[in-house]
Structures are given as C-alpha cells and as structure tokens.
Amino acid sequence: MTVIDSDNKLVLHSIGTPNGRRATVLLKHLNVPFQYDRIDITKQEQFSKSFRSLNPYSKIPVIEDHDPINNEAVVIFESCAILLFSAEKYDTQKKIHYTIEDGPVYWDQMKWLFFTASDLSPSQGQLSFYRNFAPVQDDFAIQRSLQETEKVYDALELRLNENKGWLVSQTLNIADVAAYAFVKRSSFVELDVEHKWPQVWNYLEKLDKIQGFQEGYHYDALG
Ligand SMILES: N[C@@H](CCC(=O)N[C@@H](CS)C(=O)NCC(=O)O)C(=O)O
Incomplete structure (x- = not known):
C-alpha cells in the first residue's frame, strides 16, 4: 500500500472500474499529477487492514491528499466526494465545477x-x-x-x-x-x-x- 509521499502529491488508491474512473477522468482533465496505488479488488486487496484503515467500507476509489484551506492531510472515499474535493482544490479556474x-x-x-x-x-x-x-x-x-x-x-x-x-x-x-x-x-x-x-x-x-x-x-x- 502506497502512503502519501513527501512532495504532497495526491495518492489515488483505485482500479479501473466505473467508480474508479470517475477519479482518473477528472484528474486527467485537470492535469493533476498523482501517484497510483492499484488495489486489485479481484484479489480482495480492498479487505486488507491497511486499505480498511482508509475506507472502513472497503471500496475503491480513495484518495489521500491535503486540504486546500489548511493543508492538513485528508483521506477521502466515495467517488463523488472525490470529485467535489478535487474540483475544489485543483479546478482553480472553475472550468468544471460550480461553487x-x-x-x-x-x-x-x-x-x-x-x-x-x-x-x-x-x-x-x-x-x-x-x-x-x-x-x-x-x-x-x-x-x-x-x-x-x-x-x-x-x-x-x-x-x-x-x-x-x-x-x-x-x-x-x-x-x-x-x-x-x-x-x-x-x-x-x-x-x-x-x-x-x-x-x-x-x-x-x-x-x-x-x-x-x-x-x-x-x-x-x-x-
Ligand atoms: N459509493 C461508492 C461505491 C464504490 C464501489 O462500489 N467500488 C467498487 C468498485 S466499482 C468496489 O470497491 N468493490 C469492491 C467490493 O465491493 O468488495 C463510490 O462511489 O465510490
């Protein structure tokens, strides 16, 4: 399991399913660099202790990042919550979200x-x-x-x-x-x-x- 790295780059724990793709589509559209930690749900990796500590419901996608207001580390699961967070933090020109x-x-x-x-x-x-x-x-x-x-x-x-x-x-x-x-x-x-x-x-x-x-x-x- 990848842990958040020192250069503060977003870490995406996911795999290529529709919910996982919501995150990669937005991150690619906004050109946000990210570290990808592939969680193979066909091998039950979502039930590992370390992944469960990120999402107790054991579902991808999950991101680790830093809050845009106070820079505190945050863990976000639920694909649409990830979209809201990423748009708020990275879509500074408001190309793809309303506030x-x-x-x-x-x-x-x-x-x-x-x-x-x-x-x-x-x-x-x-x-x-x-x-x-x-x-x-x-x-x-x-x-x-x-x-x-x-x-x-x-x-x-x-x-x-x-x-x-x-x-x-x-x-x-x-x-x-x-x-x-x-x-x-x-x-x-x-x-x-x-x-x-x-x-x-x-x-x-x-x-x-x-x-x-x-x-x-x-x-x-x-x-
Ligand atoms: N409501 C969640 C659903 C996430 C979800 O269902 N993820 C699936 C893959 S698309 C998963 O992790 N399945 C593994 C499992 O159910 O054990 C979201 O929007 O992120």
Whole structure:
C-alpha cells in the first residue's frame, strides 16, 4: 500500500472500474499529477487492514491528499466526494465545477451529481453484477435491475433533450464526469444506448472529445 509521499502529491488508491474512473477522468482533465496505488479488488486487496484503515467500507476509489484551506492531510472515499474535493482544490479556474456563490446552478450540479451517485451507479452496478458476475442466473434480479437502470437512462434522456444536451446549465461540470464513467460502460450491461437513448448517446460522444476524458477512462482497466 502506497502512503502519501513527501512532495504532497495526491495518492489515488483505485482500479479501473466505473467508480474508479470517475477519479482518473477528472484528474486527467485537470492535469493533476498523482501517484497510483492499484488495489486489485479481484484479489480482495480492498479487505486488507491497511486499505480498511482508509475506507472502513472497503471500496475503491480513495484518495489521500491535503486540504486546500489548511493543508492538513485528508483521506477521502466515495467517488463523488472525490470529485467535489478535487474540483475544489485543483479546478482553480472553475472550468468544471460550480461553487455555492454561483447560485441555483450549483444546486443543479449537486442534484445531478447525487443522482449519478445514488441512482445511476447503484442500478447499473447491480445490473452488471447480476448479468456478468453472479454465480447463478437470477432472471428476476436481472429484470428488476434492468428496469431500474432503464428508468435512470430515461431520466437522463429527458433531461438532455430538454436542456440542449447538458445536465446542468449548458456547460461541463463534475456531474458529467460522474455520469460519463458509467454511461461509457453501458455496453458491458448490454444497454443499447445508441438506439434507445439517442440523446445520451450524443452526450457520450460529446464527452469523449473533451480533453483528458478518454485518457482518464482508459488509464486503468479491471481485467
Ligand atoms: N459509493 C461508492 C461505491 C464504490 C464501489 O462500489 N467500488 C467498487 C468498485 S466499482 C468496489 O470497491 N468493490 C469492491 C467490493 O465491493 O468488495 C463510490 O462511489 O465510490
């Protein structure tokens, strides 16, 4: 396990899964140098004592860094909390995030960020588990998680359609990073995004062209 190094560089403990990729996409987009500590969750490394001391829930990604206000060491888990922290600390030009001073658009960002955290990732994650990894084929579980995931993609489609192809305002922000890492992985759960949710497909193609997004996405891959 890597520990935070003396030059204060951010340490990312992660692997190339959708939640892990949220962190690498944002860090690459912002050109933030980081030290990568690969936690192989297929080898149960997330349950080691040292990793558990960083995240008692034993999930990647986790970062170690220093607070931008008082420079105290901090450990942050939860991929969307990592996005909020990294944007606050490193996006000093506010290229990819809104702050509370920006008014209602900040709350829109939070709303869509939380939507990705509490609706998109869990439903797609469950579908992925039941389709790709469960030891037994459980048709009810597959159908239920498919239905929930489709509802999420329906909501994204509606929002993008009504809001000129963006989730928040008409600009890029951290909610897009959070959505991108999962939508880009949609073929793994056999969702036909191109034909069923054309606005989401166009959105994905648009995000693919943003600097650092594909680099961050492909930085690592599980398996
Ligand atoms: N809510 C967490 C979820 C993190 C998560 O589910 N990480 C998965 C990989 S994508 C993991 O570490 N799985 C290992 C395990 O469940 O043992 C976040 O957004 O960071």
